[in-house]
Amino acid sequence: MSSTLVSNMKYSDSLTVVGISICTAIVCEAISWLLIYRTSSYKSLKSTIDKASKKLETMKTTDPNTATTIKKSKTKKIDRVESSLKESSRDLSMFKFKSGGVVALVLFMVFGLLNSLFEGKAVAKIPFVPIKLVQKMSHRGLSGDDMTDCSMAFLYFLCSISIRTNLQKFLGFSPPRGAAGAGLFPMPDPKSN
């Protein structure tokens, strides 16, 4: 009965896209755990970054009574800790980049599979007309002028960002907050892509 209900829906393909995205996210995180997160190098780098960030926070909190007298030496110490933090963040990025190739390959293959299944087909309906910049992705490969038709690429993009970011957060695989490049809009850890 439920399969009849699903097959009667005009945009039931969207559920296929979401289902494949969820499975891909789980597989990618499993591969990342195997190649990156369980290694001692990653754990020690992460620990170093966490400690350096917390130390930096404490040092940047100034005591107004002694601010002028200890300013120079404290500034030098802060600079040293900041350099150390940047170096550790860079090492972490490089380490994850080297191991992330396999995950990138899996994502590429899944996208190719989805593209072959749903090319030229609207898999969902967007409840508003997206801005021109977004339309390049949301209407990718679709015919017609109805800009509320949603392509597989856009839906897959939304699934990737939301599902993988939250899965990484839930499993504790998000990059440390103190790492350089955490940025205004934290994406799913790109180096594990």
Next chain:
Amino acid sequence: MRERKSVKFNLQQQQQEDQNGHLSPFKLANLFDPDASWDKDQLGDILHWIRQALALICGLLWGAIPLVGGIWFLLFVVLSSGIIYGYYALILKVDEEDFGGHGALLQEGLFASVSLFLLAWILVYSLAHF
């Protein structure tokens, strides 16, 4: 004058660390306790998950009614940011300067929540109304 927490959260954090160097477990009761002490990571995580929950609820609701038009997207962004601000400023009464400022707190989980909201809204709208 509104009370603000000082930077004693660092000292409280050190006090809470046990011999293994881990922080003591976060208690659910602290979610609404303005006297609770907050680690930067803990507060960031809480705000992240609140945003995700709001995104899911709003997406499901907007799609079910349905609400159509770009204005409802903007409304979601304003609403979720307002709730987050109200939570950390009015309920928890944290000093935002200790946590990187309003920007740092308001952007916790923002991008993921917008994506989740759009995903839920589009899915429910497409499946329920066509």
